Amino acid sequence: MQDQHIASAYDRDLEALQALIIKMGGMVEAAIRDAAEALTNRDTELADKVRKGDKAIDALDDKVNEEAARVIALRAPVSKDLRMILAIIRFAAAMERIGDYAKNLAKRVGTLSELRPVDGTDATLRRMARDVEIMLRDLIDAFIRRDAALAADVIARDADIDQTYNSLFREFLTHMMEDPRNITPCMHLHFIAKNTERMGDLVTNMAEQVIYLATGQRPEEDRVKKDQTPYMTAPE
Amino acid sequence: MQDQHIASAYDRDLEALQALIIKMGGMVEAAIRDAAEALTNRDTELADKVRKGDKAIDALDDKVNEEAARVIALRAPVSKDLRMILAIIRFAAAMERIGDYAKNLAKRVGTLSELRPVDGTDATLRRMARDVEIMLRDLIDAFIRRDAALAADVIARDADIDQTYNSLFREFLTHMMEDPRNITPCMHLHFIAKNTERMGDLVTNMAEQVIYLATGQRPEEDRVKKDQTPYMTAPE
Numbered sequence: 335m336q337d338q339h340i341a342s343a344y345d346r347d348l349e350a351l352q353a354l355i356i357k358m359g360g361m362v363e364a365a366i367r368d369a370a371e372a373l374t375n376r377d378t379e380l381a382d383k384v385r386k387g388d389k390a391i392d393a394l395d396d397k398v399n400e401e402a403a404r405v406i407a408l409r410a411p412v413s414k415d416l417r418m419i420l421a422i423i424r425f426a427a428a429m430e431r432i433g434d435y436a437k438n439l440a441k442r443v444g445t446l447s448e449l450r451p452v453d454g455t456d457a458t459l460r461r462m463a464r465d466v467e468i469m470l471r472d473l474i475d476a477f478i479r480r481d482a483a484l485a486a487d488v489i490a491r492d493a494d495i496d497q498t499y500n501s502l503f504r505e506f507l508t509h510m511m512e513d514p515r516n517i518t519p520c521m522h523l524h525f526i527a528k529n530t531e532r533m534g535d536l537v538t539n540m541a542e543q544v545i546y547l548a549t550g551q552r553p554e555e556d557r558v559k560k561d562q563t564p565y566m567t568a569p570e
Numbered sequence: 571m572q573d574q575h576i577a578s579a580y581d582r583d584l585e586a587l588q589a590l591i592i593k594m595g596g597m598v599e600a601a602i603r604d605a606a607e608a609l610t611n612r613d614t615e616l617a618d619k620v621r622k623g624d625k626a627i628d629a630l631d632d633k634v635n636e637e638a639a640r641v642i643a644l645r646a647p648v649s650k651d652l653r654m655i656l657a658i659i660r661f662a663a664a665m666e667r668i669g670d671y672a673k674n675l676a677k678r679v680g681t682l683s684e685l686r687p688v689d690g691t692d693a694t695l696r697r698m699a700r701d702v703e704i705m706l707r708d709l710i711d712a713f714i715r716r717d718a719a720l721a722a723d724v725i726a727r728d729a730d731i732d733q734t735y736n737s738l739f740r741e742f743l744t745h746m747m748e749d750p751r752n753i754t755p756c757m758h759l760h761f762i763a764k765n766t767e768r769m770g771d772l773v774t775n776m777a778e779q780v781i782y783l784a785t786g787q788r789p790e791e792d793r794v795k796k797d798q799t800p801y802m803t804a805p806e
Contacts, residue, residue, distance in 0.1 A: 399656070402656075403652055403653065403656055406642060406652060407647075407648040407649065407652055410646035411643075412643040413643065416639055416642060416643055417639065420635070420638075420639055420659070423656070423659070424659075424663065427660065427663060438800065441800035441801070442800045444801070445800060445801055445802070445803060448803070449803065503757075506757075507753060507754060507757065510746065510750070510753045511750050511753055514746070514747050514750065517743060517746045517747055517753070518743060518802075518803045521739075521742075521743065521760070522800070524757070525800075564674065564677035564678045564681060564758070564761075565677070565680070565681055566681070567681060567684070567685065567754045
């Protein structure tokens with residue numbers, strides 16, 4: 335009976351920890367969505383909301399770390415449970431960083447609202463952000479259900495994000511060469527594109543962890559890094 | 571007697587874990603140093619060495635994670651020891667990312683070697699990388715000695731890195747406006763500057779953890795983010 339009580343309290347601890355990370359995921363999804371909308375509409379008020387909201391995401395990261403340490407110290411988890419707790423700590427760190435990227439995007443909205451728009455790139459950035467947001471939502475679902483197939487699908491979608499980023503990089507170079515007035519806005523828009531691409535990478539890392547949690551196997555190392563921009567130069 | 575044996579094996583486990591992270595730090599320091607040297611001399615051979623060497627850093631990150639999980643499962647550490655192990659897991663993640671940034675820098679050396687140099691920026695980038703490398707070395711020392719004062723000093727130095735990055739951002743904008751042939755090299759050099767600035771941030775995060783380990787207190791939250799570029803536009 336005593337044992338059962340202990341087991342239940344332990345289960346509740348694990349569930350509470352899982353609930354924290356799910357909540358954090360929802361907040362980060364909202365941050366990406368709001369930041370992208372603020373960018374599209376050059377809505378500085380919404381951008382401000384995203385910037386201020388990042389504090390709550392950071393606080394949740396701290397809370398996950400504290401709770402995880404508490405559960406480890408109190409319950410001495412092993413094997414599967416321990417793997418889950420350590421994965422949750424890493425998820426919190428990744429989500430905190432995605433939140434930072436959304437905040438950084440939001441910070442640039444004010445500056446961009448005073449600069450000329452750059453043809454066509456806004457819609458592409460919006461779509462990229464939307465895709466990453468859905469990847470993150472599916473990643474969280476995959477984690478809840480320990481669904482390795484969905485996690486693998488999330489990883490596969492990151493290649494599209496990388497491709498879009500590569501095209502944008504070339505587009506920005508072209509716009510800047512064509513008209514120097516595009517240089518400053520393109521520098522900021524490029525930051526946003528790169529940070530969005532990094533969000534995709536972070537979601538991919540989490541998805542790899544979910545596969546490990548679900549199957550005990552690390553995913554194949556055949557994923558080639560698709561950011562080709564280190565090798566790119568401007569079209570002649 | 572039995573207890574003493576267990577305690578000693580436990581201590582050896584903790585020391586081995588600490589030795590792993592110190593080793594990883596040394597490898598990452600070398601990667602920063604070599605990448606910066608490869609950039610300065612447009613030395614594609616050295617750049618290649620950095621790119622290939624990143625696999626060993628990644629492998630060490632995996633090893634730290636496995637060892638940490640093993641020690642937690644086997645020894646059920648609490649309080650100070652547990653905090654140290656969880657900090658080491660985070661250090662490994664941060665160092666893995668610094669290694670990635672060094673690799674990314676190295677990837678651009680080949681492209682940059684085919685582009686025109688941009689006046690004055692190489693020396694500044696080299697100095698930034700050197701400063702980050704020394705920050706990392708001191709951070710590791712601060713961790714080994716649980717030296718909160720040294721860790722605080724590391725954090726203070728990050729403000730200089732941020733300042734240098736802000737100046738470089740403006741310089742790149744100016745060079746690009748002046749001559750469109752500077753656009754492509756400046757885009758790549760700017761990446762390198764931003765990634766170096768991020769390395770500094772990651773070292774700073776680790777230094778904050780060292781202060782927490784040494785004092786049990788989180789450092790004051792008065793550190794203002796010094797990257798001012800989200801608000802910057804080109805000089806008129």
